[in-house]
Amino acid sequence: MSHPPATPADPAAPLPVDPAMVAEIMAEVALTEVVSRFRRLAPEDIRAKRHASDLVTEADLAAERALEARLTALLPGSRVLGEEGAFADPGRLDWCADTGAGAPPLWIVDPVDGTGNFAHGRPGFAMIVALVLGGETRGGWILEPMSGRRAVAVAGQGAYDHTGHRLLVGDAERLTASLAWRTAQGPLGQRMHAARRQGSAGLDYLDLAGGRLQVALFGRMMPWDHAAGVLILEEAGGHAEVHHADDPPAAYRPVAYRGNSRLLLTNSAALAEDLRPDLPKP
The missing domain is CATH 3.40.190.80 (D-Maltodextrin-Binding Protein; domain 2)
Incomplete structure (x- = not known):
């Protein structure tokens, strides 16, 4: 499958936002919009989208709205592609193909990754944010709201957990x-x-x-x-x-x-x- 080529990003160029600020925004939104609703959803707060197991909750919608407002304020001129926004307006997916040098910075977010678990009161869910510049992912953040476990990466600068420890995959004899x-x-x-x-x-x-x-x-x-x-x-x-x-x-x-x-x-x-x-x- 072919896609338009991305405009190569300068790996030495600094990220236009402070990665710690993004992590802080995610933690605050997760606490106020997601964790506060965990195991507190009313039946009308959970709806099916494409099929019965493809769920969306009020937490997904509220968290995506909050992330969109705060991330675009952090990086003026940027736009947000979120899972729920793309379901309502599939044309937003075309933003991924906008890879020219003048393309607006693009945040890609999943406010509650693992909605099925969240909706059924199981703690296996995450919040995901990526920053794409010129068609290349330059920053990535994943947060597990219930534990605070987190990973942050900036292209060319490594990946780190919530304690500041550098993440490195390891070899294993038993996969x-x-x-x-x-x-x-x-x-x-x-x-x-x-x-x-x-x-x-x-x-x-x-x-x-x-x-x-x-x-x-x-x-x-x-x-x-x-x-x-x-x-x-x-x-x-x-x-x-x-x-x-x-x-x-x-x-x-x-x-x-x-x-x-x-x-x-x-x-x-x-x-x-x-x-x-x-x-x-x-």
Whole structure:
């Protein structure tokens, strides 16, 4: 699958915002709009979107509104692509393809990644924010609101957790993976010591970057699920590659992938190469 080429960003150029300010905004919004509603939702606060298991809650909507207001105030002239805003106005997804030098800075946000868990009172959810400049992800933030666990990455400057410790993926003799159930039953899953799915891509990325997970495979590739996480993983020394049809593996880009694509995440390029023969066909 081809997309317009991104305008290469200067890796030495400073981020136009203070990463700590973004993390602070996320923590405040998560506390006031998400955590405050956890296990306190009324039935009318939970609605289905495309199908019965595709849920949105009042927490998703309120948090996205708050993030949009505060992030655009932090970076004037920027715009926000959020999961809920894109559902209401699918044309917003075209902003990802605006990669020219004059393109406005783009925030990509998922206010509650793992809404199914959140709506059912399970604590497996995250808040995700990415900053895209010229078609390239330059900043990535993932927060687990219930624990305060966090990862922050700036392109070319590494990835760090909430304590300031640098995140580095680690080698493991026994591989743990995040796989869909059908894939876990196939050749790829059989090579793993354990395979599970948390219901939150953000939490998978926190575990990948922190060395607790070595492999993940995703078929749904919306930018709010992966733009921040791929940057964090790669800055922690990991590897991401996109598989589409019979095309050679390609680097991930923060766009909405259409059709039969897969995103393979590993702790190294060598492991990805070793696993490719066992990947399910897109």
